[in-house]
Amino acid sequence: MKKGCKFGTHRVIEPKGTLPQPATKIDNNMEIYDNEILIDVQTLNVDSASFTQIKEEAGGDIEKIKEIMKGIVESRGKHQNPVTGSGGMLIGTVEKIGPALEGKTDLKVGDKIATLVSLSLTPLRIDEIVEVRKDIDQVDINGKAILFESGIYAVLPSDIPENLALSVLDVAGAPAQTAKLVKPGDTVLVIGGAGKSGMLCLYEAKKRVGVTGTVICLGYSEKSIERVKALGLADHYIVGDATNAVDVMNRVSELTDGKMADITINNVNVPNTEMGSILATKDDGTIYFFSMATSFTKAALGAEGVGRDSNMIMGNGYTKGHAEIALQIMRENEELRKVYEELYA
């Protein structure tokens, strides 16, 4: 059996010397290396920015969506959207565990897991696309995938249904990072607060700012804002277009008496929301960009361009305990769980 690298570099076909994520093509042969885990895949949860792009390219047509997805995996060996660069995650059953992992992993054959590393670096083979649930970015397939030694995963909890757990775990980094970042008394703006990761961020933010803090939710559609309002996840709600930077700034200014947000968390899966985030935040505030549609140069040059001393952080999908933090929300807030089940599971 061949020996593999911890990070999966042995699977990189091109360009040589890179890691599987930045690689444009990786080997998706399903014969495992000694430190790999083979997964029998059940469901792909495609990253929201990626699936939005695929749906648009397909004009919403299911067969065309299938074709695009298969095309991506055929050309790259992984489901990494060439336009957005992003992936998603999957659930499946452990089928084989490489012998070099013995004693190193607590997984056993037959465990049902969600991989918490991105599909953008996960060797994947799609044999058949069984069902596309296009409203919740989930796609059932027959196929196999490989988890590298450095890959993170969560064994699916017994008290939360699979599809719900998958939806929550997909965005687990966002609420966990929010929990780490937000302090009592902060004014927090969540852009895209009515969305999948946004609602979890609102919940964590509200919990952390406490009675002296303020949480503002900005969402695009009136309907989704009404839903969040009914859940009481924020103190203020704005229905607005996050790409209209000056409007976002003015609305937040009104709500905060010109003081603006201490922390802005951007969860919107559309381009050109960097400036709105920057202008809505205090001069020395923090902006957490979780959206995979974020442009590095637009953010970096945008802040400089308006002379703002903003601390801009790139959303890291992983932080210690993120799966536990995110799943716990479903246990703590029954109303939110119901909405989540309705929308995403």
Added chain:
Amino acid sequence: MKKGCKFGTHRVIEPKGTLPQPATKIDNNMEIYDNEILIDVQTLNVDSASFTQIKEEAGGDIEKIKEIMKGIVESRGKHQNPVTGSGGMLIGTVEKIGPALEGKTDLKVGDKIATLVSLSLTPLRIDEIVEVRKDIDQVDINGKAILFESGIYAVLPSDIPENLALSVLDVAGAPAQTAKLVKPGDTVLVIGGAGKSGMLCLYEAKKRVGVTGTVICLGYSEKSIERVKALGLADHYIVGDATNAVDVMNRVSELTDGKMADITINNVNVPNTEMGSILATKDDGTIYFFSMATSFTKAALGAEGVGRDSNMIMGNGYTKGHAEIALQIMRENEELRKVYEELYA
């Protein structure tokens, strides 16, 4: 006289509702609005990532470089490289000041200034390209530019020659952010440490880590590393390829006995150095991405992909006092100033 928006939104042609930086086309008519400053431009200092791309596209040919630069400004109304998204800065003389700025600005007609906002949002007209100094990314032109009310600038100091000041101010954010970030005792890795912004970062890092800290410089070419070594800017030097993530990790591991860097500052103007930065940094360390070639998704998904809890910050070209901090280095370190004059002025 027409009234302008503080951020210059009145100049945006498309897409409407955005700010000048993300806009694909802005109005470069040189009749000023009431809150604008007209600048008679002398020199453009093109962003390093942008100029590298332009030089490559032109195959190094001066006339072709001129043609590409003129083409960019014709189509966008600003010098924003469509491939890298980045701009640069300029020096010139204040020619007109809008009446709405009276009492708000300390500038007067005739002042020689460097604009510290990016060319990627600055209305620019090029009448003639006089000289291309392709080794130092500087281009002398006849032309005009507009500074918006929110635009930052520095009046050029009398004790530092213009071209030297321009080169230093172009990268002023990097050493200033380094100064803010680095603490005594830290292990700091500067990737691209032998370059224009890298050397200034090394200098600030070395000053801040003190005797209990360690500064490591990674550069691509042996020659440039020799230069930095002669200046004594770091404690350790690595000649290596920053795109080879695993090699970078191993080399830093060796130098730090496996402890890795607390803070990594990435100044390299080539793509695909995100993973090297992540793997060279401690699990809970900070990575400051200053390179305009940074990909948001590669960094965000890359950290998640290897299960790293990294704090990844997007380089902000502006922070309070950045011009003063950067220029001061030229006064404090005569040897470094000499190298800077030789290479970039």
